Structures are given as C-alpha cells and as structure tokens.
Amino acid sequence: MAISADEFKAALATRAGAVAIVTARAGEQVHGMTVTDWAGVSVDPPLVLVCTDKSSNTLEVIEKGQCFAINVLARGQDALSNKFASKKDEWTRFDGLDVEQGPTGAPLITQAITSLDCRVVGAHDAGDHWIYVGEIQYAALRGGEPLVYCGGAYRGLAVEDA
Ligand SMILES: Cc1cc2nc3c(=O)[nH]c(=O)nc-3n(C[C@H](O)[C@H](O)[C@H](O)COP(=O)(O)O)c2cc1C
Incomplete structure (x- = not known):
C-alpha cells in the first residue's frame, strides 16, 4: 500500500470538519450517528453527501428508508x-432529545444549528464506506457557530480580527 492506515488517519486528522449527526428513518425505526465526512455537492439541484462506514448501523436504516438528515452541531455540543x-446503549441515543420531522421523516434535531432533510438520490461504493448523495427536501437554518473536529479534538472557530 502506498500509505498505511496510520498515515491515512494522521493525514486526515489535519482536516477540520464540522461535526454533524446523520439521522435516518425506515418506518418506525430511527437511528443516527456522529459524522464529519459530509459535504455540499450541488446548488441546483441542492445535493449533499455523507460517507458511512459499511459496518455502521445507521447505514442500514438509510438504505432501508432511502432518506437521511444532516444535523450540524453547535460549538459546545461535544457530549451529544x-x-x-x-x-454503548446505541439504540437509546435519541432518548431525551428534542426532534421534529420534515418531509422524509428522518429526525431533525432542534438543538442543531442546521438540519438538512434529504431524500437519497445516489449511493456509491467507496472502499470500506458507502457515499450517499441526498437531495435536500427541507432545511432548518437556526444559526450559531459549528462544533469543529480536528486533530482528534473538538474545537470552536477562532475568529481573528482582520
Ligand atoms: C468526531 C467523529 C466523527 C465521525 N465521523 C464519521 C463519519 O464521517 N462516518 C462514519 O461512518 N463514522 C464516523 N464516526 C464514527 C461513528 O460515529 C461511530 O462509529 C458510531 O458508533 C456508528 O454508529 P452506528 O453503527 O450505530 O451507526 C465519527 C465519530 C466521531 C467521534
């Protein structure tokens, strides 16, 4: 291999990412997990992507329900x-959490600064992950600063005066 797994992780640890919880619904089943591997793809139509580990339980629910929501966390929501x-207790992650439903039914977390409710329009096999592309059906833009993950630690944005 051109690069070891440790080198890959060290290289990717230099990238700062906004922390989000990707949620999904298939009938009565809801699930979600923390992600930083999500991104905007297209403005028209409005598309985003999320990369899910093939061993993830959330992937199963995205696959079954063909929808997901990206909920961008706010600075300070490290515990969430x-x-x-x-x-640990992965099926109780939503307990006590305030959520609402948009068009797809994927849980929209009201404490998140942004929620993007998406219908799956593409799924791409990518090594040990799947890349899901979703078309945004509804967006809640609540405002606030994102929680950032970089170098294995949670951080906030450092805003410097010009
Ligand atoms: C800051 C952070 C970012 C993460 N980003 C991703 C990601 O982009 N994709 C992914 O598949 N897992 C990611 N994970 C790992 C999942 O959140 C973790 O494996 C989770 O337990 C999967 O849950 P599930 O199997 O119930 O879906 C991340 C974890 C942390 C702490």
Missing part, C-alpha cells in the same frame, strides 16, 4: 457528539 459516536 460523543453519545451518537459511542456503541
């Missing part, structure tokens, strides 16, 4: 991010 990343 850790809860949705931990395998």
